[in-house]
Amino acid sequence: MTPLSQLFEKTRAENRAALIGYLPAGFPSQQECIDAITAMVEGGVDAIEIGFPYSDPVMDGPIIQAAADLSLSQGTGAREVFSTLSAITALGTPAVVMTYWNPIERYGVENFAKSISEAGGSGVITPDLTIEEAGPWRAAVKSEEINSIFVVAPSTKDERLAQVTAECSGFIYAASLMGVTGTRTTVSSSARDLVGRIRKVSSTPVAVGLGVSTRDQAHEVAQYADGVIVGSAFIRLLQESQSMGEGLIRVKELAQSLAEGVRR
Amino acid sequence: MTVNQSEIIGHFGPYGGRFVPEALIEALDSLTQAYEDAKADPTFAAELEYLHRTYTGRPSIITEVPRFAEHAGNARIILKREDLNHTGSHKINNVLGQALLVKRMGKKRIIAETGAGQHGVASATAAALMGLECVVYMGEEDTKRQSLNVARMKLLGAEVVPVTQGSKTLKDAINEAMRDWVTNVDTTHYLLGTVAGPHPFPTMVRDFHRIIGVEARAQVLELTGKLPDAVLACVGGGSNAIGIFHPFIDDASVRLIGLEAGGSGIASGKHAATISGGTPGVLHGTRSYVLQDENGQTVESHSISAGLDYPGVGPEHAYLSDIGRAEYQPITDDEAMEAFSLMSKTEGIIPAIETAHALAGAIKIGKELGSEATLLINFSGRGDKDVDTAARYFGIPL
Numbered sequence: 179m180t181p182l183s184q185l186f187e188k189t190r191a192e193n194r195a196a197l198i199g200y201l202p203a204g205f206p207s208q209q210e211c212i213d214a215i216t217a218m219v220e221g222g223v224d225a226i227e228i229g230f231p232y233s234d235p236v237m238d239g240p241i242i243q244a245a246a247d248l249s250l251s252q253g254t255g256a257r258e259v260f261s262t263l264s265a266i267t268a269l270g271t272p273a274v275v276m277t278y279w280n281p282i283e284r285y286g287v288e289n290f291a292k293s294i295s296e297a298g299g300s301g302v303i304t305p306d307l308t309i310e311e312a313g314p315w316r317a318a319v320k321s322e323e324i325n326s327i328f329v330v331a332p333s334t335k336d337e338r339l340a341q342v343t344a345e346c347s348g349f350i351y352a353a354s355l356m357g358v359t360g361t362r363t364t365v366s367s368s369a370r371d372l373v374g375r376i377r378k379v380s381s382t383p384v385a386v387g388l389g390v391s392t393r394d395q396a397h398e399v400a401q402y403a404d405g406v407i408v409g410s411a412f413i414r415l416l417q418e419s420q421s422m423g424e425g426l427i428r429v430k431e432l433a434q435s436l437a438e439g440v441r442r
Numbered sequence: 443m444t445v446n447q448s449e450i451i452g453h454f455g456p457y458g459g460r461f462v463p464e465a466l467i468e469a470l471d472s473l474t475q476a477y478e479d480a481k482a483d484p485t486f487a488a489e490l491e492y493l494h495r496t497y498t499g500r501p502s503i504i505t506e507v508p509r510f511a512e513h514a515g516n517a518r519i520i521l522k523r524e525d526l527n528h529t530g531s532h533k534i535n536n537v538l539g540q541a542l543l544v545k546r547m548g549k550k551r552i553i554a555e556t557g558a559g560q561h562g563v564a565s566a567t568a569a570a571l572m573g574l575e576c577v578v579y580m581g582e583e584d585t586k587r588q589s590l591n592v593a594r595m596k597l598l599g600a601e602v603v604p605v606t607q608g609s610k611t612l613k614d615a616i617n618e619a620m621r622d623w624v625t626n627v628d629t630t631h632y633l634l635g636t637v638a639g640p641h642p643f644p645t646m647v648r649d650f651h652r653i654i655g656v657e658a659r660a661q662v663l664e665l666t667g668k669l670p671d672a673v674l675a676c677v678g679g680g681s682n683a684i685g686i687f688h689p690f691i692d693d694a695s696v697r698l699i700g701l702e703a704g705g706s707g708i709a710s711g712k713h714a715a716t717i718s719g720g721t722p723g724v725l726h727g728t729r730s731y732v733l734q735d736e737n738g739q740t741v742e743s744h745s746i747s748a749g750l751d752y753p754g755v756g757p758e759h760a761y762l763s764d765i766g767r768a769e770y771q772p773i774t775d776d777e778a779m780e781a782f783s784l785m786s787k788t789e790g791i792i793p794a795i796e797t798a799h800a801l802a803g804a805i806k807i808g809k810e811l812g813s814e815a816t817l818l819i820n821f822s823g824r825g826d827k828d829v830d831t832a833a834r835y836f837g838i839p840l
């Protein structure tokens with residue numbers, strides 16, 4: 179069982195949702211990314227998604243696009259992603275990598291799964307990999323015993339929802355709305371409906387992402403989901419802060435506040 | 443020869459498929475269904491045929507160009523005149539087909555990406571004709587070098603959104619269009635302008651352009667009494683090329699030659715020759731050849747031609763290249779501009795700079811095959827939109 183799966187057993191026992199934080203590797207720089215994630219964990223984030231910055235992130239809004247561009251301009255690649263992953267798992271925090279498909283294909287499908295496993299990672303979130311194209315990935319994930327996490331959306335029909343969630347382990351990533359990543363003032367009502375539909379076809383934990391940025395939103399989502407995913411809100415704090423020191427304080431404060439939210 | 447056995451699920455050998463957010467699957471499935479229904483419905487074909495006859499101006503003519511051919515080994519050179527279509531390029535073939543599908547699906551809003559602006563103009567035109575709202579995403583860089591087409595789109599009532607991310611060209615315009623689509627998929631159809639993207643686009647867009655090759659094959663047979671020795675077309679995403687190639691695929695004696703944008707030369711790294719200089723990978727929802735680095739990041743492409751300035755290519759071309767049925771060669775900016783000038787001055791036809799790449803290819807292949815050979819070239823578009831760029835290139839004061 180991966181550390182990620184163990185986490186969901188623990189949070190279920192504690193009758194709360196897990197708080198999952200996202201940051202792209204190499205943002206704002208290689209070391210500062212690790213510092214910011216450390217601050218997130220100190221504030222109460224339970225698990226980390228490390229983004230593999232990509233040149234053509236069609237699922238991401240302006241905040242993550244800007245962060246990925248900055249990271250790429252500093253030369254972030256697979257090596258930096260895996261070393262960040264190692265640094266986080268060394269803290270004892272469950273961590274996964276979130277990446278568009280092409281960097282995996284370029285690295286080599288089997289090797290990618292192996293490197294995740296070697297870095298102590300629990301799995302990979304693949305936002306643009308469809309189950310139809312997932313054959314080789316399925317095999318690699320199985321042989322490395324890591325989690326494969328697909329993203330489902332409000333538009334996903336019931337029949338397909340059963341097929342996609344059957345391929346997920348660790349958790350199922352439920353996109354809260356039809357759209358790209360970014361902060362929103364309210365959590366779309368479609369999130370609750372989607373999670374309800376997933377419950378009918380799967381017992382795997384469900385985490386909700388896209389648009390969650392405040393304690394109240396986290397609290398609302400925690401009423402019906404097993405995990406709450408927050409990315410853009412952390413990144414925006416780092417982008418807005420005058421110094422890294424200030425950014426780290428604000429990141430930790432947001433993490434503390436969200437951690438209160440996920441406790442029902 | 444049988445090719446594309448696995449086309450049913452949108453694959454061309456190892457290429458094609460769907461690499462998209464799950465949020466788009468439902469839209470792609472219903473588009474596939476709408477397209478299958480339309481294909482089975484004779485009224486759809488009749489409607490499209492009527493539009494092509496009374497609006498596009500089809501069939502487009504063929505033109506023999508002997509004065510140009512003197513510079514191409516005196517081969518017999520025949521142009522398929524897609525530049526004479528309404529809106530000035532082949533792009534309208536696909537746009538009218540998809541716009542009719544949009545009507546069948548009951549959607550009211552279309553979005554499109556555009557590089558040279560030709561697909562954007564065609565989309566804005568179809569939107570005006572059919573009473574649809576139209577938003578066109580265009581890289582900021584391209585809005586500058588194709589400013590005439592930006593004005594045309596606005597005159598036609600479309601909204602043009604300049605895209606400032608990344609390389610500010612076609613690739614980034616597609617990213618923005620995909621983001622819009624994910625957000626507004628209930629009401630909106632993404633009218634993709636080339637044979638790339640996730641299934642069903644590569645197959646569907648090809649089918650709408652096949653009319654080019656179907657007409658040209660019959661026209662050349664009638665004119666010369668035999669099949670051409672080679673069929674040439676420029677390749678950006680690959681729509682005009684696949685449109686003219688496809689009806690010739692089973693004619694084993696006919697060479698199919700795609701001309702890619704070689705920019706400053708493959709060795710310079712500044713080019714958009716995806717098959718000649720790229721590697722297999724995934725971009726914009728499909729597996730094909732991609733210009734990418736060792737981390738799988740897309741590398742910026744470079745070409746004097748906005749319509750060819752794209753680091754991907756349609757998956758069917760990747761497959762045709764791998765199995766050896768079609769050949770792909772790079773043409774540099776300078777070679778294309780020389781052919782541009784030659785066609786203008788010897789025949790009185792100003793080509794689009796995209797098209798000029800195919801003409802430069804014809805000069806090379808004509809010299810290689812000599813005066814016995816017949817070459818059919820897809821003359822994909824006219825050069826009005828490029829007058830600015832060409833004048834600058836040749837030092838003509840504006």
Ligand SMILES: Cc1ncc(COP(=O)(O)O)c(C=O)c1O
Binds near residue numbers: 676681794824
């Ligand atoms: C006249 C013309 N030819 C060719 C192209 C390249 O596209 P494709 O390769 O899809 O035919 C364009 C694209 O804008 C164009 O405007």
